Amino acid sequence: MLKLIDKILDSIQALGNASLGRLQALGRAGVFLLSSLMWGGPGSAGFGDLVKQIYSIGVRSLSIIIVAGFFVGMVLGLQGYTILSDFGSEAALGTMVSLTLLRELGPVVTALLFAGRAGSALTAEIGLMKATEQISAMEMMGVDPLKRIITPRLWAGFISMPILALLFSLVGIWGGAYVGINMLGVDEGAYWGNMQASVEFYDDIIKGLIKSLVFGLVVTWIAVYQGFDSIPTSEGISKATTQTVVVASLAVLGLDFVLTAIMLGSI
Amino acid sequence: MSSEEAFVSIRGMSFSRGNRLIFNNIDLDIPRGKVTAIMGPSGTGKTTLLRLIGGQILPDVGTIEVDGHNVPTLKRTQLFELRKKSMGMLFQSGALFTDLSVFDNVAFPIRLHSDLPESMVRDLVLMKLEAVGLRGARDLMPAELSGGMARRVALARSVALDPEMILYDEPFTGLDPISLGITVKLIKSLNDALSLTSVLVTHDVEEACTIADYVCLLSEGGVIGFDTPENLIENGSEQVRQFMQGKPDGPVPFHFPANDFSEDLLKGVK
């Protein structure tokens, strides 16, 4: 009996310890984010550096985003047509494809791909900088690594994500049109016309962009923090990289629910 | 020694990692304008001492004054200001920025900390690179350098801002004899020409004796000797002489703390 109580107490203690650890990590990550952003604008390390980061984070994610967007759009076209044609409303295919992409799939799938493509690369890059003492060297030169390394990357992620998500949606809508119009015979005028009539600038496009901005900040934040906080060994870096993809993907999906609920006004 | 002004002055400093006490209440003065070699068996905390002086880690207790500023109590901005003005550090691995060319690596601190026009930056960088014999390698990337070359570039970078003190972490390990000779001469001439304070972590007794004005011997959490190399070799205690003459047997332990070896073997697999 006493043994059982001991065991229960032990597990409660372990739980408490683990939660404290998590909370501490969250606090550290929060301070990290604030102090990086406190260095101010996107150009705090020079605009040249920002452009370089946007290139390596954003531009080099373009191909995967465009190809994925096209496939997702085509699948939406196929599935949407099958469902809608049961009700004789294939003409609404354009509406369905575009709203799905602009409101949900564009921001969310882009963020997930971004976490895998750019997030993991960021973590590994910064982790390696730490392991090879580049970050220490910078500190010893009296240069703040948060300002030089972290701030431009955070801004680059924040700026790139909405643009990538918008491109994803555009290519997806085009993919849906390709399947619907050219392969399944939906009326071209109906596809584009219904889409134009139903997509609202604020309710659909802007709200989607707001989601992307949030995802951009959160995914990049997780990625750079994991790199900066990693244990500077090959094992530590590989763990941090995995951690980035897992945590960032879950954060995106969870936040998507919260943001959608707020935007639809149901919370 | 007492006649000389200390550039770094450590008092009552202790530092531990986990439950291993790495420094136990040490006092140490590093004189201004001299080359001081820090020596001791590997794992005694030589690198740790440099990091403590540079303010990258904080001691448990005690003061570490650099040029009159107590490093552990400085605010972040003050610490960065002090490092910018007074300290350069050469890391064991070189720690070059892998995404910048040799030229840009050396130019990095100059560009960030001065408003010099690009033509002046260029002249300065080429001067520093010429001094380490790598002016011709300016367009190479760090991945294209050998270990010794990378170390020399890192050396050029750490003197780029003409600091008052340079901390060298094992600058001689892994260098070929020529690079080694160059590095030894370079450290000595930098020290004399710019009246730098140099702190040099090394294993190399012979090299240390040729260029160091003072040798500080660390072992088991404390300073076991601080004097000119000649005095240490001649008059040091038994453990000091053991180290300076490189004898494996003696009072200085070669082993990382562990329980009895035969006991360990007999325990078998658990």
Ligand SMILES: Nc1ncnc2c1ncn2[C@@H]1O[C@H](COP(=O)(O)OP(=O)(O)O)[C@@H](O)[C@H]1O
């Ligand atoms: N990041 C660290 N975490 C835990 N222990 C460390 C760390 N760095 C060094 N140590 C320990 O501190 C001791 C001193 O290390 P160091 O200063 O690197 O020795 P050295 O004199 O060879 O340069 C070593 O015993 C090492 O095990």
Ligand SMILES: [Mg+2]
């Ligand atoms: Mg060391």
